Amino acid sequence: MIRHWKLTLYLMLFIAGILTYSILYRLVSSAGRKSREGNKDIVMYTPERQRTGQDIVSDFNAAETSQAFVERMAHILDEKLRLIPASETKDDSITCINEEVIGNSCSPKSCLQTQLPSSSRERVEQITRPNHLRISRNLTHLLQRMRNNVPGYYDLIVVTAVSSSHFTEARALLRNLQTNVFPHLNNFTFIVYNLGLDPFEVSFLSEVCKCHFIDFPFEHLPDFMAYLKCYTWKPIIINAHIQRAKFIMWVDASIRFHGDPEGLFGLLERAKYRGIQLGSARPTIAHVTLTSMFHFFGDEACAYSPYMSSLNSIIVAHNEEFVKKVLLEPWAACAVSGDCMCPQNVKDLMEIRINCHRDLGKYVYGVCHRFDQSALGIIGTKLYQGKSGYIFIKDLNSFVDVKRGDTDGVEKVDNPIRGNRTRQV
Ligand SMILES: *[C@@H]1O[C@H](CO)[C@@H](O)[C@H](O)[C@H]1NC(C)=O
Ligand SMILES: *[C@@H]1O[C@H](CO)[C@@H](O)[C@H](O)[C@H]1NC(C)=O
Ligand SMILES: *[C@@H]1O[C@H](CO)[C@@H](O)[C@H](O)[C@H]1NC(C)=O
DSSP states (O other), rough: HHHHHHHHHHHHHHHHHHHHHHHHHHHHHHHHHHHHHSOOOOOOOOOHHHOOOOOOOOOOSSOOOOOHHHHHHHHHHHHHHHHOOOOOOOOOOOOOOOOHHHHTTSSSSOOOOOOOSSSHHHHHHHHHGGGGSSHHHHHHHHHHHHHTTTTTTTEEEEEEEGGGGHHHHHHHHHHHHHHHHHOOOSSSSEEEEEOOOOOOHHHHHHSSSSEEEEEGGGSOOOGGGGGGGTTTHHHHHHHHGGEEEEEEEOOTEEEEEEEEEHEEEEHHHHHHHEEEEEEEEEEEETSSSHHHHHHHBBOOGGGGOOEEEEEEEEEEEEOOHHIIIIIIHHHHHHSSHHHTTTTTTOOOHHHHHHOOOOOOOOOOOOSSOHHHHHHHHHHHHHHHHGGGGGGOOSGGGGGGEEEETTOOTTTOOOOOOTTTOSSOO
16 A cells, blocks of 8 residues: 555656656746847847837737748748739749840859749848848838828828929829829828929929928938939838828829729729739830849849839839838838949939830840839849739729820919929920
């Protein structure tokens, strides 16, 4: 009897020992893991809501390692790619097959990546991990200050920007939006950025636009960004305001909506599932993008030789984490770098802007540059590759005209500063 009792006691002690050991082991090893992660580049993504106290959409629930972030975004990309029907897929994956196709892609010494990555994880990683493709704390704060100029949260934010050279064209856009778009919307706001209008134009526009009329904060950004024809302001504005709406729609001064709102509603619906919708243009990205920008993204131009370029005169973006972190933030990081969207080592930025029509041969890449469009095109193409048609607007012409320089129906105004102007410069 006693032996039996002793045996039970030993058995219980033995079990208790095992339990204690395993609990201690877990505690110790998880502490060790934490400190190892601490040494790695742990990225603390603070929830947006905590930072501003106002934003409704919060992106991150807790601290997350950048590797875990990449995995999570790659999973979302997989889901998006899986939804794309075969009819919208082209197999363009083989590029840079020989010296001829490589053309002028590489530097004399070496080539960067000549083949876009196939796995979702690598696609996301290459766009979000490098430091130069992340936005700085500075820029994050600036974007917050910009969005705080427009309080509230909307279904749709419509936004544009105007400089003196597009003053009259922008007035025609205002009329078009006020007649053909805004009457069909009930939960939206309209933002117009001043890129350097004269005082007369400012007082005129701010009076008629029924909008948030905001000066673009050139003074808080690198000097080169004041050169308007690099369009670096566009990614900054979109990144600033997307947080406060379900959708943000960028429109250039040249955009004219037809009267029927169905096309616009269809576009928003597509953006909801596809994340982003962009115009597209026939020339390949490789043709209309400086090779230096491909290098900034770690690639060679020939890797993009099969893909169409994007046309950013109209952009609709859905406010979701994937779109903001993987598409839009790297785009803004490129905008503020002197080596990407508006490369500072180029002598004549005007010349490379207008050179796109030159035909120097099929395998001469980067004959011109499309600035913001080139960068968003690279990001979208690396992510979607043969499926990149998915993020392009299909039937744009059925509900929108792109009318460059259009001033239809806009009366002359007597500008005491500049004289009467009706035509665009
Ligand atoms: C960050 O802010 C400082 C001080 O305002 C400024 O000198 C610096 O250029 C900014 N950096 C970036 C990357 O914007
Ligand atoms: C507008 O829509 C947002 C959601 O998209 C909602 O939070 C907000 O309350 C709406 N405002 C009005 C006035 O309906
Ligand atoms: C602009 O045009 C009006 C008549 O349309 C004229 O009276 C005015 O003097 C003009 N102003 C300038 C600066 O040319």
